[in-house]
Amino acid sequence: MSKQVTAEDVHKTLGDSTITLIDVRTPGEFSKGSIQGSMNVPLNEIGEKISTLIPDKERVIYLYCLSGSRSETAANILTGQGYTNAYSMSNGLLMWRSKKYEVK
Numbered sequence: 001m002s003k004q005v006t007a008e009d010v011h012k013t014l015g016d017s018t019i020t021l022i023d024v025r026t027p028g029e030f031s032k033g034s035i036q037g038s039m040n041v042p043l044n045e046i047g048e049k050i051s052t053l054i055p056d057k058e059r060v061i062y063l064y065c066l067s068g069s070r071s072e073t074a075a076n077i078l079t080g081q082g083y084t085n086a087y088s089m090s091n092g093l094l095m096w097r098s099k100k101y102e103v104k
Contacts, residue, residue: 014036050083
């Protein structure tokens with residue numbers, strides 16, 4: 001099981017340049033609404049693209065999707081590639097929206 005981070009924790013860190021926020025949903029889903037400052041790297045591409053996008057394996061990376069299942073898979077992929085601070089946002093955008101946090 002991957003390391004988890006809550007929607008509250010992610011919300012508190014928005015704008016923190018030491019943390020990378022990645023949405024692992026499809027580009028179509030991403031275009032319908034995402035968390036401010038996040039980049040879109042679909043789950044089916046993250047394994048091959050992550051080392052180019054984020055060469056620093058110590059960097060804190062928060063991953064999210066709609067419900068938390070794809071982001072958990074993505075966090076496990078990153079951990080398997082040697083990333084030490086990859087976290088899945090528990091319950092994804094469903095929890096984010098339930099907290100009434102902004103979606104762009």
